[in-house]
Amino acid sequence: MARPTKVGLEYFPLDVDIEHDDKFGLVVATHGILGIGIVVRLLIKIYKKSYFYKWEEREQLRFPDNTGVDINQVNEVINTCLKWGFFDRNMFEKYNILTSHGIQIRYLEAVKRRKEVEVYKEYCLLSKKEINECDNIVIVNLNFDNDTIYLQSKVEESKLEDSEVEDSEVDLESNKINKIYNHYLSKNVINHKKLTNEIKNEVRARLKDYSVDELIKAIDNYSLVFFSNLHYFDHKYPLGDLMREKSISKFLDESDPINNFKDKNKEKKGVVPNGERADELDAEYNFDRECSLGF
Structure with a gap:
C-alpha cells in the first residue's frame, strides 16, 4: 500500500523578531502573554494541517483541551487577529478558515x-x-x-x-519569455533542453528594463558578432547568462556592438560557421538599421 501523501508540517519557523511585527504586536498589546500563547497554538494547528485551519464548532470545542483557556478568550484573540490582519478576514468570513498570505508563503517554502x-x-x-x-x-x-x-x-x-488560476499579466509575461527563449534557440548558439526557472528569472528581470523587441534585437546582434569572422567576440553565452544586465547591455543597438566588436585586423570578408558570408550579415544588419531609422 502506498504511503499517504504528507500534507502538514512537523515543525514551522517562528521568526525571533515576531514581537516587532505590527500585526502581532497589536495582538500582544491587546491580550498580553495570553495572546501570544493562543496565537502560537493556532499556528501549530494550522501548520500541522497545512496552510489553513478550519475554525468551526467542533474545533472551538476541542481547542481549549488541556489549556484551561476559555473559548471566549480564544475567540477574542482571533477577532483581534482578524481586525489587524494577522489572519485574513475575508477567508474567515467566507470559509471559516484561519490563514494569511504570510502563512501560505512560509508553508510553501517549507x-x-x-x-x-x-x-x-x-x-x-x-x-x-x-x-x-x-x-x-x-x-x-x-x-x-x-x-x-x-x-x-x-x-x-x-x-x-492551462491553469485555473488565470491572470492576464502572468500570461503576457510568459508569452514574452517564451518568445525570447525560442528566438535565442533559433540562433543555434546553445541548444537548451529546457526553459529553466533560472533562465525565466533572468529574462523576467530584463523585461523590467527593456522591451521584447529590444531584447530580441540584442540577441540578433550577439549572434551576428559571435558567428562572424569579422568580430573578435567569441564567448558562448547560455541564455541565462546573456540576459544578465552586464551582458545584454553590450549588445543593445544603443551600444553599437557591430562596430565595437569588429576585429580591425581581419579581412573584411569571411565565412561564418553556418555558411553565410560575414559581409552579407553586416549588410543585412545595416539594412535593418537604416529601415529602423527611417532611411
Missing part, C-alpha cells in the same frame, strides 16, 4: 522539496506570480455540497497555459 503540493484555489492568497514560481504547486477546486468538500479538478503542470 514544502518546496515535495514532489506535489495541493493548494485550494478558493483559499489561495498567493499572487499569480508567486504561484508560477513554485514548481510543485497543483491548484485544486473546492465544491461545497452539504458541507462536504469534493475535489473537482487538478491544474496540470503548465500553470501558465
Whole structure:
C-alpha cells in the first residue's frame, strides 16, 4: 500500500523578531502573554494541517483541551487577529478558515522539496506570480455540497497555459519569455533542453528594463558578432547568462556592438560557421538599421 501523501508540517519557523511585527504586536498589546500563547497554538494547528485551519464548532470545542483557556478568550484573540490582519478576514468570513498570505508563503517554502503540493484555489492568497514560481504547486477546486468538500479538478503542470488560476499579466509575461527563449534557440548558439526557472528569472528581470523587441534585437546582434569572422567576440553565452544586465547591455543597438566588436585586423570578408558570408550579415544588419531609422 502506498504511503499517504504528507500534507502538514512537523515543525514551522517562528521568526525571533515576531514581537516587532505590527500585526502581532497589536495582538500582544491587546491580550498580553495570553495572546501570544493562543496565537502560537493556532499556528501549530494550522501548520500541522497545512496552510489553513478550519475554525468551526467542533474545533472551538476541542481547542481549549488541556489549556484551561476559555473559548471566549480564544475567540477574542482571533477577532483581534482578524481586525489587524494577522489572519485574513475575508477567508474567515467566507470559509471559516484561519490563514494569511504570510502563512501560505512560509508553508510553501517549507514544502518546496515535495514532489506535489495541493493548494485550494478558493483559499489561495498567493499572487499569480508567486504561484508560477513554485514548481510543485497543483491548484485544486473546492465544491461545497452539504458541507462536504469534493475535489473537482487538478491544474496540470503548465500553470501558465492551462491553469485555473488565470491572470492576464502572468500570461503576457510568459508569452514574452517564451518568445525570447525560442528566438535565442533559433540562433543555434546553445541548444537548451529546457526553459529553466533560472533562465525565466533572468529574462523576467530584463523585461523590467527593456522591451521584447529590444531584447530580441540584442540577441540578433550577439549572434551576428559571435558567428562572424569579422568580430573578435567569441564567448558562448547560455541564455541565462546573456540576459544578465552586464551582458545584454553590450549588445543593445544603443551600444553599437557591430562596430565595437569588429576585429580591425581581419579581412573584411569571411565565412561564418553556418555558411553565410560575414559581409552579407553586416549588410543585412545595416539594412535593418537604416529601415529602423527611417532611411
